[in-house]
Amino acid sequence: MSATGASTSDAGLPAEGRGRAVIENLDPCVDDGRFAAKRTLGDEVSVQADIFTDGHDALCAQLLCRHESTDPWQRIPMRAGLNDRWQGTFRVTQLGHWHYCIEAWVDALETWRSDLKKKHAAGQDIALDLARGPGLIAAAAARAAASCAADDAQQLSAWAQSLEARADGIEAQLQSAQDAHLHELARRHPAPETLSRSATLTLLVERERARYSTWYEMFPRSAAAAPDTHGTLADCERLLPYVAQMGFDVLYLPPISPIGRSERRGPNNRSEAHEGDPGSPWAIGDREGGHKSIHPQLGTLADFRRLVARAAELNIELALDIAFQCSPDHPYVREHPEWFLKRADGSIQYAENPPKKYQDIYPFDFGCAAWRELWLELASIVEFWVAQGVRIFRVDNPHTKPFALWEWLIARVRRRCPEAIFLAEAFTRPKLMYRLAKLGFSQSYTYFAWRNGSQELRAYFEELRSRPVRDFFRPNLWPNTPDILTEYLQFGGRPAFTARLVLAATLGASYGIYGPPFELMEHQAREPGSEEYQDSEKYQVRFWDRARADSLRDLITRINAIRRDHPALQSDAGLQFHAIDNEALIAYSKRSADGADRVLVIVNLDPQHAQSGWLSLEDSMLEAQNAVTTEPALTTEPALTAGQAGQAQGSFQAHDLLTGARFLWNGKRNYVALDPTTTPAHILRIRRRVRSERDFDYFL
C-alpha cells in the first residue's frame, strides 16, 4: 500500500513540485511576449498579473525590471488588488528596450505571522505556533548567508535567537514576531525551490514625440514664393515660421530624391507627361541618383542639412518619406538588376495590381536570391538620412513589403539611433496594420479619415483603446493626405474641415494635416467618386496663397495651443466617450495619466445643420475634476467642508477653450447646441463652481 519502495525517478514528476505560486495574464503583454509593448520616456509603467496560490497561505510578489543595457534587475514589490490581480509600477528613464518579469512565492514567514495574529486575536494558545518561528527565520538567515548577504544573515540570526530565548511572555514574543523590518529582510531571501517566475517580457521605450506629435505635410516643390516656380529646400526654410507658428512640431516632406523620366506621369496622373511636367516624387531615382540623393531642383545636401538645423531651432523635426521602390531610371536598376523581378523577355517587371499597371515604378523583389544584400542596402538608405540628422520616417506602403524586412530594419536603425520614429503609411486590412505596428512602427495611419458617424467613430476608437491594441498601435490621425480628399471634406465646406480638425487633434495625441490644401480648404476632387485632388501636387507644382483671409490657420494655431497646454490631449490613454442623445453629436473626454488634467470635447458631425442634444456626464468625470483643481488666487480661503463641497457639486462652468465662451452647467445632464456656421465644436474645461464662506462665487 505504501509507496516507500517505489521509484520516483521515472514517474514523470515535475523537476520541482514546491513552487506553488501561479503568475498568469500579464499586462502589458502583446501576443504572449512575441512583441514589445510600447511606452514613452518617463512613463510610469503599471504591470499587472493574476497571482495566486492554492490554499490560504500568504503570497509575496515582486516586479523585476531592467533596461537592456543594465544587468541587475530592479525589484519592486507588487500589491494585490481585487480578484487576485496584482500590480507594480516602475518608471522608464531610458530609451530602448526594457525587460520585465514577475517573481512570486508562498511566504512561509508571512503566513506564520498572519496566522499568529488571527489566533491570538481569537484568544487561542499560540505558544506552539510561536515556537515554529525561529526555525523559519533561521532558514531565511541561512539563505541570506549563502547568497553573501552577511548583514541580513546576521540580523535574521539574531532575530531567531532572540525569539527562541525570549522568556518575557507571549505578548512580547508576538510583538517581536511582527517586526516589519525583519520580515522585509527575510523577504529578500525566499527559498529558491518555492519561487515561480513569469516569462520575461519587453517594452519598447521611445521618446515623447512617438506618443504626442503634430504633423504638417508639405510638398517642397510647391513652396516657392511666386507662381510658376519650382520650390526649393530654401523655400521650405523660409516657410518654417509659418509652420511653427501654427504649432506643428513635425514637418513631413514627400520624397525629395531625383524623379525618374521614363514612363513619367503627367498632371492629374495622366499617362503622358510633357516637357516640364515634374512627375511623381514617389517615382524615385534618375541618372542624378537614387534614394540617397536630392532632386537637383530642390537643392543640395547642404541645403537639406541647413533646413534640418533651422527647423530644430523652431522645435520642428523634419520627417522624410521612405518609399522602397524605383523609377526605371534608378541607378539600382542598372547596378543591381538581380534585385528586381524579370519578365520572360528579360525586361524588369513594373508594379502592378492586376489589371492595374504602374509602369513608372519598379518594385524590388524582396525575396530574390540576393535578399540579404538588398535588405542591407535598404537599411543603409534609412541610415544615410539618420546621418543627415533625420529622426522621423514616414514609410510608404509598408504593407506591400515583407513584414520580416520591417522588423529587422526598424530594430537595426533603432539600436543605433533610439530616437528614430517610424510612421506606417498602411491603409489596408486591419490585421496587416496591427501587425506592422506590433513589429516596430512607432505610429500608424488609421481609418479615421473615413469614420464620420458618431457610432463608427466611437466603435473604432474603442477598438484602438482595447487591450492589447493600445499597447502596440499608436494612431496618427489625418483628416486629409495627398491621396485622400474624403467626400466629407469635398462637400461639407468649412464646417467639415473644422469638425475633422477638432476630431483629429483631440481624439489623437498624434495627428497631421496635409497643407496648404487643408488650411485653404481645397475640396475639388479630380472626378466624381474620386478621393484624388484636382491638380494634385503629386503630379504638378502648385502655388499656394497662404495668406488668404479665409485660411483655417488661426483655428489650427488655437487648437494646437490647446493641445500644448493640456497633457490630457498628449496621450491616447485617457479617452472616454460620453452619452449624448443626438447621433449627429459626439462627446468624449481625455484625461492625463495623473488625473490632473481633463478636457471634454463635443463635435457636431453634421456640417449642414445646427444640432443640439442632452449630454450625460458620469460622476467620475466631475469628481476627477474636483480632485485635481488647485485654487489659483484664493489659496487663503478656508478649505471647504465636505457638506459645502457636496452642495457645490451641482454647479459647473464649462469653459470653451476654442472660443473663450463660458456656459453655466448644472448636474449631470446638460444641453448642448452647436451651429456649424459658427463653430461646430466645443473643447471644454469643466470648472467647478464653489461658493465660499464669505458668499463669494468662483470657479476652480
Added chain:
Amino acid sequence: MSATGASTSDAGLPAEGRGRAVIENLDPCVDDGRFAAKRTLGDEVSVQADIFTDGHDALCAQLLCRHESTDPWQRIPMRAGLNDRWQGTFRVTQLGHWHYCIEAWVDALETWRSDLKKKHAAGQDIALDLARGPGLIAAAAARAAASCAADDAQQLSAWAQSLEARADGIEAQLQSAQDAHLHELARRHPAPETLSRSATLTLLVERERARYSTWYEMFPRSAAAAPDTHGTLADCERLLPYVAQMGFDVLYLPPISPIGRSERRGPNNRSEAHEGDPGSPWAIGDREGGHKSIHPQLGTLADFRRLVARAAELNIELALDIAFQCSPDHPYVREHPEWFLKRADGSIQYAENPPKKYQDIYPFDFGCAAWRELWLELASIVEFWVAQGVRIFRVDNPHTKPFALWEWLIARVRRRCPEAIFLAEAFTRPKLMYRLAKLGFSQSYTYFAWRNGSQELRAYFEELRSRPVRDFFRPNLWPNTPDILTEYLQFGGRPAFTARLVLAATLGASYGIYGPPFELMEHQAREPGSEEYQDSEKYQVRFWDRARADSLRDLITRINAIRRDHPALQSDAGLQFHAIDNEALIAYSKRSADGADRVLVIVNLDPQHAQSGWLSLEDSMLEAQNAVTTEPALTTEPALTAGQAGQAQGSFQAHDLLTGARFLWNGKRNYVALDPTTTPAHILRIRRRVRSERDFDYFL
C-alpha cells in the same frame, strides 16, 4: 552607395527572410498553448487563425493535425473568411491528446494563375505572363522530385513542358494554366523557404460523458431500506433502478473509506461524538485502512465491484470522492509521519484556517522533503480505484493542494486510462477555479448555486462561454450539495426547487443533484444564515422515504428524458440568451453543433409570484428552426415556394416539452406568463406553422 561589398554575415538578418505568411491568433488556444483546449470524442474541431501576407499575392494555408500516438500529420486545406480569418476543421476520433498547427505560404503559382485571369479579362496581352509559368511549375516539379513524390514530379514536369511547347494559342494555354488538379498537385510541394508554421497546440479529447453527464449524489450509509440502519453498498445496488429511472448516468458516492475515531465530529458537526455516531466520511482512515480500503459497515471490495458492474448495466457510472487528507487514525500517519507538518511539540499539525481549527483532519504537507514519494502514493490511490473499475472522480477541495500535483497526477492517470474524468470541487476565487480546469480537470463546480437573478445568471454564463474559458472550463451545475443548501431553496418552496432544477439541467450539459434531499425538498438549515442542512448526512445516518407523494422524482425523470432527446442540451457550446422584458424571467436557447436541434427555455426566477413578460426572439432563432425540420408525414407535398414560406414565417407553435402544452406564437415578440404554483418554467421546442397548398395546417 551599393552594398555589394558589405558583409551580410553579422548584420543580424533573420535566418530566412522569405517566409511572408503571418499566422496569428489561433483558436482554440488556451494561454498561448500552455494548456490543452478540451473537446470530446467525435467532435468536429474548427481551428481558426488570422492568416495574411504583405501585398496582393495569393496565400495557401493548411491545418496540420495528428493524434499523439500517430506520427505523420494529416493535412487539411483551410479557407479564408472575412477579415483575414481562416478556418479548417478535423474530427477527433481517438481519446487522448491531439496536436495541431498551421502552415501557410505565399503561393507563387496560384498568384500567377489568378493574375493571368484578371489581365486576360481586362483584355491585356498575357503572352509574357504565360511564359513565366513553366519555370514556376518546373520548380514545383523539382521540389516534388526532391521529396520522392515521383508521380507528382512527373505530372508537373509534363505540365511545364506542355505549356512551354504549346503553339495552339493563348486561350488554350490559359486554360492549361488554370488546371485545378495540377495546381492541387503543385500545392503539395511548396518552396520550403516560403513556409511559415504556427506553434503546435494541443487538444485534450475526452469521452462524451466529460461534456454531457447527469449526476446523482447519495450517501451510501443512508441507503438502508429501514430506519436506524446503517446503509451498505448492497443497499446502493438495490437503489440503482431508482436512480436509473430518473435518468441519471453518474452516481457519485462521498468517501467510502474507513472513518477516523479520534476527534470524530458529532451530529450537526458538534465537537463531541457519542458512541455510535458515524463521523464524517471525509475524516478518512482508521485502523482498518485508509484511502484504498472500504468502510467495514458499507461492505467489501467485492460488494463495491458488484455495485460498479450492476450500475454499468443500467448505464450508470460510479464516481468516487478523492479527498487527499487523513484522520489522525489513518495508517499513513503512523507509517509516513514525514508526509505531515509537525508542530513544535512533535505532534502533527491538524487542518486550520485561522482562527478555525479542524482537529479531525490532518492535511498532507505536499511540499515536504519527501514530496516525490508522497505524490506517487497519492497517484496510486486514484490508480487503485481505476483498477476497481472507477472512471469518474470528484476531487475534494483541489484548490487547497498544489496545482502542480494535479497537473501531474491527472496527466499520469489519463495516460494509463484515457476514459478517466475528474470533477474539481473548488468553490473558491475565480482565477483558481479556472486554473484547475486548465491544468486538466474535465469538469468544475461553479457559482451557479448562488446566481439567482437573471442579470447575474446571464453575466456568469456569458463569461463561461467567452473565449478561451469555454475551451477549458466545463461547468457542472449543482442546485444543492451536502455543503450547500442555498437561501433560495430554504425559503422558496417547491417552485424554487423546480426552477433551480430546470436551470441546472438546461443551462448545463452536465448537472447534478444531491439526493434524496433534493427530490424530497429538504430545506431546513442547521441555523439561520447557515447553508448547512439540519441533521446533515455528513455527520449522521439518515433514513429517506423515497416514495413520498410530493417527491420531485417525476419532474426530474421528465427533464432528464428531455435532455436525452435533445442534443442541444448535451453541450454548452450553443447557449444564447434572449431578451425578455421582465427581470424576474430569464430566457435562453441552446442549439446543437449541427444546428439541427434547438430548445428554448424560459424560467420564472421568482418563487413567490406569477410573472409575465414579452419575449423577443432573433430572426436567427426562427430561421435555424426552419432550416432543420423535415416534413414527417407529408413528404409528397410540393415544396413551398419562397413566397409561401415567407408568409408562413409569422406563425409558430411553442411546444412545451415539460407539460405538453402548445402555444400559438406570432412574429418575434410573444407573451409569456409563468405561475410558480403550477410550473415555473417552459422548455420549448419551436415548431413552424405551415399552410399547405391543400389548405391544411401542420407544424414542422
